[in-house]
Amino acid sequence: MTGTVEEVSDIAARPVTRELATFASEMRYESLPADVIAMAKRCVLDSLGCGIYGSATPWVDAVVRTVGLLGQAQTASAWGRPVKADPLGAAFINGTAAQGYELDDCHDQSMSHYGAGVVPAVLAVAEAMGPFDGKQVVTAVAAGYEVGTRVGNTVSPSAFHRGFHPCGLTSTFASAAAIATLLGLDAEQYVNALGLAGSQAAGLMASQFGAMAKRFHSGKAAQNGIIAALAAREGLTGVRNVLEAPYGGFCSTYASEYDLDYATKGLGEHWEILRNGFKQYSSLASSQTSVDALRAIRAREGISPDDVESVLVETTEMVYVHCGWPYVPNGETIAAQMNLPYTAAVTLIDGTAFIDGYTDERLTDPAILALADRVKVVVAPDLDAGGKDEMRAVRVKLTTKSGAVFTEAVTYRSGHWKNPLSDSDIAAKFENLATRVITDDAAEGIRQAVLDLDGRPEPATELAGLVQQVRE
Structure with a gap:
């Protein structure tokens, strides 16, 4: 089903947003395939490595100072520096850091980097608002990637060609979905969380020519997704047909051409997170x-x-x-x-x-x-x-x-899902990046914790104690 701004009546009649939200709200760890669980762990490890290294950049310095000016409660940890903030502030800092040096993961079809939007949000909320066990964290990460990539696929590459930065757009949905799953929102609340995410989706591609703003799009996406999920839980309603709305909906606004079938086709059978890829170079x-x-x-x-x-x-x-x-x-x-x-x-x-x-x-x-x-x-x-x-x-x-x-x-870059990096490659990349900022022991502790993520009782708290063991 393909939609343009002139051809929307049939599309708008289908409750695509609700179908996707219902699927995600019913996602449970026990129903996740083993390869999805393994991919979620890879995504967490890679995102932590990218964010720990990216924490020392000038653009993250600026975000840390901005968060500090707001006087937030210090309940969640920044990565790679001895700073704490509330979950919104920590997700903003860590999301900016994870996208901070063009090293973060990439889902090629939807042209977005979901690790920087999902993992900082999940770990910040899990640390500050827990306890949440490792199975809940894995499930939240899987849900965030699955919803975000599917939303991204609907508008890719049209939204990009119109000048919008996919990380700011679709990672906002990914973060909202991840936190909605972590918090156990029901289907109706989940619909509203996605609707509220769509109203906050933003990011301009002109930043690629020379603006730190590109880095902070992912930080804002992580932060805005948390707001969307929490506000939906508290009863704030969003655009309930946010994906398919013919006027003012996400797809009809951001893309001249879009395909809503990508949002729901093969739910539970075909897992889009398995098409996530990783980078071995620090360029786009x-x-x-x-x-x-x-x-x-x-x-x-x-x-x-x-x-x-x-x-x-x-x-x-x-x-x-x-x-x-x-x-x-x-x-x-x-x-x-x-x-x-x-x-x-x-x-x-x-x-x-x-x-x-x-x-x-x-x-x-x-x-x-x-x-x-x-x-x-x-x-x-x-x-x-x-x-x-x-x-x-x-x-x-x-x-x-x-x-x-x-x-x-x-045809397929190294790291693309059709030309993947091995687990040892991803682990070596993590070690290379993380040990430039934190101690060797801390980096190894993180690797072991993520490897056994679904077996840990409170992994976010455990990881928080490791990500700030900065080298002297």
Whole structure:
């Protein structure tokens, strides 16, 4: 069922929001498949690693100071720093931190990063308003991802092309669903929680060109989802048909084209959380197929940066819009991380595109700038005609100064659910990130706690004691 703003009457008649809310409100740990439980744990571990590392950034500093000005009750813990706040403040801080260095997980079809919206909200509420056991935490995380990804799929990529940042939009639903499940809201309350989430969904893609705001969209989504679920529990009503409403609904407002079938198709049989992916590079996901391609060429052919005459990246309209613009340094880390030519240049120089490629001193590195200027991104109609899982497909052609030409095609980035990272890869990434900020013992304690998350009586409290063991 596809809807446009001109074709909405049939769609509006179907209670899509209620179908999704009813399913989620009835979700129980005992009904979750083993692979869904395992994925929920991966999502928690990866999000904690990203957030602990991201906690030391200037944009998180600003959010921490903002929360401090509000004088909140100190009942929930910030990650990676000795700061406490109420659940809203902690979720705001930790959500901003988790999305703080473009390392957080990515659900490719819906173009959103749900870990930064879901995990900070769940752990903050569980710590401050518990006790909640590990099975409740796992179920809440699974519900948040499942609802968020399905809502995201309905409007992707149309909402993005209209200029909205999916993390701010659909992660708000994900957070609301996670907290609604954690608090045990019934179906009617759940409907209202989703309706209230839709009224708070926000985020503008122009932030990708050089604004810290992109980081805080996920923090706000985590915070706003908590507000939606708590307010719904207390009787505040939301738009009850928020997804399908023909005027002023989420889909009809944010997308020129949308497909509501994605919200409910295969509920309980097909789990969208299993299509969540993880990152091994600290750039936006849309540039990572190009990173994979350039790394393959570099390794196979022994290419050095000085050998490169030009790089042509053929790709989709989405990738071109998202990151294909010429790189112009403006002092903002985000502008480099969201730019494919810059990231391609870093990859050719460093052999990867990880944290060290985006430090302040490298944003204006003459070697990177010169190489980035020789990277061209164009739309290839055949790649653009692929399905939603192929939205980031690329063909990369590298030409050397001697005239040799090397090509590499990548359809699914490393970390995509069709090209997944292993559990050991995810654990190694967590350790690499977390131990830059907290002690080795604390990092190992977190890993063990998450591995046995559904067996812990109060995991949020246990994790709170570990995430603040900062290195001296």
